[in-house]
Amino acid sequence: MARSIWSGYINFGLVSVPVGLYSATQEHNLDFHQFQRGTSDRIRNKRVNERTGREVDYDKIVKGHDVGGGEYVVVEQEELADVAPGKSRSLEISTFVDLDEIDPIHFQKSYYLAPSDAENASSYALLRDALAKTNRAGIANFVMRGKEYLATIRADGKVLVLETMFFADEIRDPAKEVGDLPAKTSGKQLKMATDLIEAMAGEWRPKDYKDSYTERVKKLVDTKRKGKEVVFTEEEPEATSSTDLVAALRASVEAARARRAGGGGAAKKTTAKKSTPKKATAKKSTAKKATAKKATAKKSTARKSTAKKTARKAA
Secondary structure, three states: OOOOOEEEEEEEOOEEEEEEEEEOOOOOOOOOOEEOOOOOOEEOOOOEOOOOOOEOOHHHOOEEEEEEOOEEEEEOHHHHHHHOOOHHHEEEEEEEEEHHHOOHHHEEEEEEEEEOOHHHHHHHHHHHHHHHHHOEEEEEEEEEOOEEEEEEEEEEOOEEEEEEEOOHHHOOOHHHHHOOOOOOOOHHHHHHHHHHHHHOOOOOOHHHOOOHHHHHHHHHHHHHHOOOOOOOOOOOOOOOOOOOHHHHHHHHHHHHHHHHHOOHHHHHHHHHHHHHHHHHHHHHHHHHHHHHHHHHHHHHHHHHHHHHHHHHHHO
16 A cells, blocks of 8 residues: 555544545656767756855755845745644635536646544545535645645545645636637537537547557657667648638538448448549540540541542542
8 A cells, every 4th residue: 555645634514534645646757867969978967056066965955935135035844834734734624516616627636535544434434425425525725745735525436536726816817828719609610510529429438548659759769779760750730721611520520420320431431432433434435435426427527528529520
């Protein structure tokens, strides 16, 4: 069993549930060291005193906040912990909200909460089951590693999940960040876009999605280790112009519906390709007939001309 990264109590009403906090996720990371180009010399980052140029041990480093004018206020880690001694050991639930009301943009990182002792496991299970039954999440504040977090506590099967969240003033205004945005759409294009979304709708199956980029990086490293060169070719998509949008939507809807029906899209494409030569053959046949008619007409004209000449000579 992994070691908890935080321990304390979930408090709601007059109930306190002792819990430990555990990481629920891990990112795909492929570690790279830094080297000076053309050499095997490693580049290392060091904590250096900018005045003396000497390296400083981590345990001799303190934090200082810039208050302007070249002045800093130095703060010890113990002082930071003493600022909010209660919150550093308490997940204080202030309210319970419907999960569906929370905009996902507020979610930051997921953690598992587990009972820290068997004696109080029943109170943990009671909170978990009540949250699941009501489809609600507890909104709480707590302090971890010198930072206060807003968090939701929700049920997920047998475990309680804590999601750290962004505070409202940490979420940027899209109008200020990205500028003017397009107006609302309507009409035929909106109807076709809606049809496309419905045609591509399906169940959420997380195992269906893989980190292909990391796999390609691993392949690159492995190939170069063997002294070979690997080249990945992938065309960059082009933006669909407004004039082609309806046609692109219509084709996309048809393809999505065909895939849902069980691979009919491929059959249609094959049929369409086969029908092209037939049309071409038909055109060629028509052209041959037209040529034959012209040739016959020319021969007939030639015969009549010869006959006239013969008649004149006889006269």
